[in-house]
Amino acid sequence: MKQSLSDNFFPTLSLSTPDFRITLNKRGASEYTKISFPLKYGIYSEIETKDAVLQFNLNNEIVRAKGKDKKWIQPSEWLKRSMGNDWIYYSTGGYTGVFEATGEYYLPNLQYPTNSLIGGKPFKEASVARIVSSWHEIIKDVMISVKKDTSKTTNESEKREIFIRFLEKALLNTPERLENKAQNLFEVSDGRITVMPPDARHVDYDIIPLTISEGCLYKCRFCRIKTDKPFSIKSKEKIKEKIEILKKLYGKDIVNYNSIFLGDHDALNAGKETILSAAATAHEAFGFKDAFMKGSSLFMFGSVDSLMEREGTVNDAKALLDDLNRLPFCTYINIGLESSDQETLDFLGKPITSKQVEETFLYIQHINATYPNIEITANFIMDENLPDGHYPAFLNLVREKIARTKTKGTVYLSPLRINKPSREVLFEFNRLKTLSRVPTFLYIIQRL
Ligand code: SF4
Numbered sequence: 001m002k003q004s005l006s007d008n009f010f011p012t013l014s015l016s017t018p019d020f021r022i023t024l025n026k027r028g029a030s031e032y033t034k035i036s037f038p039l040k041y042g043i044y045s046e047i048e049t050k051d052a053v054l055q056f057n058l059n060n061e062i063v064r065a066k067g068k069d070k071k072w073i074q075p076s077e078w079l080k081r082s083m084g085n086d087w088i089y090y091s092t093g094g095y096t097g098v099f100e101a102t103g104e105y106y107l108p109n110l111q112y113p114t115n116s117l118i119g120g121k122p123f124k125e126a127s128v129a130r131i132v133s134s135w136h137e138i139i140k141d142v143m144i145s146v147k148k149d150t151s152k153t154t155n156e157s158e159k160r161e162i163f164i165r166f167l168e169k170a171l172l173n174t175p176e177r178l179e180n181k182a183q184n185l186f187e188v189s190d191g192r193i194t195v196m197p198p199d200a201r202h203v204d205y206d207i208i209p210l211t212i213s214e215g216c217l218y219k220c221r222f223c224r225i226k227t228d229k230p231f232s233i234k235s236k237e238k239i240k241e242k243i244e245i246l247k248k249l250y251g252k253d254i255v256n257y258n259s260i261f262l263g264d265h266d267a268l269n270a271g272k273e274t275i276l277s278a279a280a281t282a283h284e285a286f287g288f289k290d291a292f293m294k295g296s297s298l299f300m301f302g303s304v305d306s307l308m309e310r311e312g313t314v315n316d317a318k319a320l321l322d323d324l325n326r327l328p329f330c331t332y333i334n335i336g337l338e339s340s341d342q343e344t345l346d347f348l349g350k351p352i353t354s355k356q357v358e359e360t361f362l363y364i365q366h367i368n369a370t371y372p373n374i375e376i377t378a379n380f381i382m383d384e385n386l387p388d389g390h391y392p393a394f395l396n397l398v399r400e401k402i403a404r405t406k407t408k409g410t411v412y413l414s415p416l417r418i419n420k421p422s423r424e425v426l427f428e429f430n431r432l433k434t435l436s437r438v439p440t441f442l443y444i445i446q447r448l
Helices: 098-102 126-148 154-172 175-188 198-203 236-256 272-285 304-308 317-326 342-348 354-370 390-400 423-435
Strands: 013-016 020-027 043-049 052-056 062-067 078-081 087-091 107-109 208-211 259-263 297-302 330-338 374-382 411-415 440-442
Touching: 013 154, 020 126, 020 154, 043 126, 043 154, 043 236, 052 126, 062 126, 078 126, 098 423, 098 440, 126 154, 175 236, 198 259, 198 297, 198 330, 198 374, 208 236, 208 272, 236 272, 259 272, 272 317, 304 330, 304 354, 317 374, 330 342, 330 354, 342 354, 342 390, 354 374, 354 390, 374 423, 390 423, 411 423, 423 440
Parallel strands: 208 259, 259 297, 297 330, 330 374, 374 411, 411 440
Antiparallel strands: 013 020, 020 043, 043 052, 052 062, 062 078, 078 087, 087 107
């Protein structure tokens, strides 16, 4: 049984002095919303000092932070720490086109190489580096102040004890311990999640990763994340075991989650029975029905063959869709189409035909129009050095083959090169987006 979310379970309490304020169990937003104001989600605790704000999840692990000093880049920007223990800087970009380019008001700036075309280098700023490297010291300083402040009445000293206990637990979650926890997450996921589905942006990438299969069908030449291993499916027992381990890892903070990512690169090919049973078991075990965060989402990757049921695969995707649509999830399936130009597919070393891509794209339109709780999205590649037919073929699909502008069925354009922001590619993106009749955004590769 999930814990009750009543105030008795996570009561909000606060302690203020002229130098700091601690608030336990603050209520943030309980629904993911696209808004230009910096919303914080879930139930969290907060330490605010004269020059920093630190926020902690219900396991007393730091999850967000920002500086309050004059050098902090922008008061509405902040740092988020992922379950994979990466710090991510959320910027407004100083770039007016962030929402148009990504579909989100804040741009995640990452510390590792990625394919982003926009954003700056916030981690090189001293004010940002100070928080990333010294948040643990800030907690220590606050602990010293709380201990010094010896109150006279029993009530006050009992209250002080509650805050000391919180600080003690937060201090136990050292950078090393958080890194170890991330390693445990990678272990249960059979390796790090090197790329999250682009649709996970709808829940600010707050997903619990449940690996139900490994590998993919194609082993495309251009792909950096592929493994040599043949595609394989995890047994029901293995998946149940993973769910139990994940439940323990996410601990008390699981009430702040309501979404899963079925991994890894082609979970759709795992077949109806595996997918439905994994989704239902996870929903029940993680207590999503009673979570603080409302509206469950299910994310996975698929492929042309797993969606179109290539003969000889285990797949039964068409039969799966009716059942998926009835699940207590909004399901997002992201399909890597890459190009509808044969020369480009050959150039990329993707072993499918342009005819298959076109058929799949049209079938995706049908699914999106038929199932209210399912959205199939697609990825296409962008680069300066692709064959000339790539962009005309893309426009033929997203403009000529679609009679009216649509609000569902996002197409993501993914720059091929890592750490090579290019004005030309950004310019091309804006041109394609303007002409496309489906929502069209950049895909910034992000790991968990
Ligand atoms: S692009 Fe997708 S299908 Fe191709 S090798 Fe990479 S993971 Fe596999």
